Amino acid sequence: MTNTIKLTSLSSKGGCGCKIGPADLSQVLKNLPQAVADPNLLVGLDTSDDAGVYKINDETALVQTLDFFTPIVDDPYDFGQIAAANAISDVYAMGGTPLTALNIVAFPISTLDKSILTDILRGAGDKLKEAGVTLVGGHSIDDQEPKFGLAVTGTVHPDKVRANTGAKPGDKLILTKPIGVGISTTALKNGLLTEDEKQNVTKVMATLNKQAAETMADFDVRAATDVTGFGLLGHASEMAAGSGAGIRIFSSRVPVLPRVRELAEGGTIPGGTKNNFAHLEGKVMFPDAMDQIDRYILCDAVTSGGLLISVSEQEADQLLAELRKHDVDAYIIGEVVNEHSGTISIQS
Structure with missing residues (x-):
C-alpha cells in the first residue's frame, strides 16, 4: 500500500522535527521593531511563552498558537495525531481551553499518493475530536517536502493565565x-x-x-x-x-x-x-x-x-x-x- 511509505525519508532534516534553534531565533527576532503597545495583550513575544494571550473582556481572553513540522514517524495517521496533540498543547500550557483549529498543509500532491494526506488529516481530526476542538478550515500548498500542523485558538479567564513567568522560590x-x-x-x-x-x-x-x-x-x-x-x-x-x-x-x-x-x-x-x-x-x-x-x-x-x-x-x-x-x-x-x-x- 502506498501509505506505508517511509515518510521520514522525505524530510530533508528528519529526526525530531525541531524548531529553529533558540540562538538563531533570538538573532532574528532581536532586529525586529517593537510591536505597538496594547494593554489587552497579556502574553506576547517578550517572554518566549507557549502562546499569545489577548484579553477580549474582563471574563475572556483568547489563546492563540500554531505549530507545524516535517514527518517524525512513518505512519501518516500517527503523524497527524502527533502534530495535532503538539499544536493543542500550547493552549493547555497557558491554562486555556482549546476551541478551534486550522490545518496547515504542505504536501507533494503530484508525487505522493493522496491517501497519505487523507490519513494525516484523519489522524489530526480524530485527535481534535478527542480534545473537543472544532476544525474550522485550513490552508494547503504543493511542496516537495511534507509538512503538517495546526493553528489553534482557545480561551482562558484573564486572571487564570498560566504563563511561564510566575514561578516562586519554594515551588x-x-x-x-x-x-x-x-x-x-x-x-x-x-x-x-x-x-x-x-x-x-x-x-x-x-x-x-x-x-x-x-x-x-x-x-x-x-x-x-x-x-x-x-x-x-x-x-x-x-x-x-x-x-x-x-x-x-x-x-x-x-x-x-x-x-x-x-x-x-x-x-x-x-x-x-x-x-x-x-x-x-x-x-x-x-x-x-x-x-x-x-x-x-x-x-x-x-x-x-x-x-x-x-x-x-x-x-x-x-x-x-x-x-x-x-x-x-x-x-x-x-x-x-x-x-x-x-x-x-x-x-x-
Whole structure:
C-alpha cells in the first residue's frame, strides 16, 4: 500500500522535527521593531511563552498558537495525531481551553499518493475530536517536502493565565511526560528502534496534555510551559529567566524514555539537541561528574512533550497524586530557589 511509505525519508532534516534553534531565533527576532503597545495583550513575544494571550473582556481572553513540522514517524495517521496533540498543547500550557483549529498543509500532491494526506488529516481530526476542538478550515500548498500542523485558538479567564513567568522560590516542579523524544525519533528514522519502542514513543507524543491541564487547574500553579523543541532545560531556562528565580533540577528524578542513553552513546543525537545545549552555555550549572551524554539528554529537543508545572510546595504532593490518579505519567523533578536567579543548577 502506498501509505506505508517511509515518510521520514522525505524530510530533508528528519529526526525530531525541531524548531529553529533558540540562538538563531533570538538573532532574528532581536532586529525586529517593537510591536505597538496594547494593554489587552497579556502574553506576547517578550517572554518566549507557549502562546499569545489577548484579553477580549474582563471574563475572556483568547489563546492563540500554531505549530507545524516535517514527518517524525512513518505512519501518516500517527503523524497527524502527533502534530495535532503538539499544536493543542500550547493552549493547555497557558491554562486555556482549546476551541478551534486550522490545518496547515504542505504536501507533494503530484508525487505522493493522496491517501497519505487523507490519513494525516484523519489522524489530526480524530485527535481534535478527542480534545473537543472544532476544525474550522485550513490552508494547503504543493511542496516537495511534507509538512503538517495546526493553528489553534482557545480561551482562558484573564486572571487564570498560566504563563511561564510566575514561578516562586519554594515551588516544586512537576514534569508530565518523559524526555528523550528527539533522540528516539532520530533513532526511528535510522531504523534503530524495535516495534515496541516505536509504539511507545509514538504513544507519548500523541497523548494529549488535556488531562494534565484540567487536573492542574484546581491547584496553586504559579507557572507552566510545555516541553518541546528547546528541550527540558531550554524551557526551564525560560521559566527561570521570566520568573526572576533559580531552578534546581534533580537529574535522577527526570523520566527518560527507554534506551535513550544507549542510543545517544551510539551517536544518535539530533542537531537540535546539540544546538539547545550550546545555547544554554552559562545558563546551566552541571555537576562535574555528569558526562556529555547525560547533559545532551536533559537538553534533548522534544516533539509534543509534557507540561512543566511550577506549583506551591504545599500542594505539590497532592497535585502529583491527582495527576497519577488520572493516568498522567508525572514526576516531581526539581524546585524553584532564591539562589542563582535566572539560571539552572543540576544535581543528581
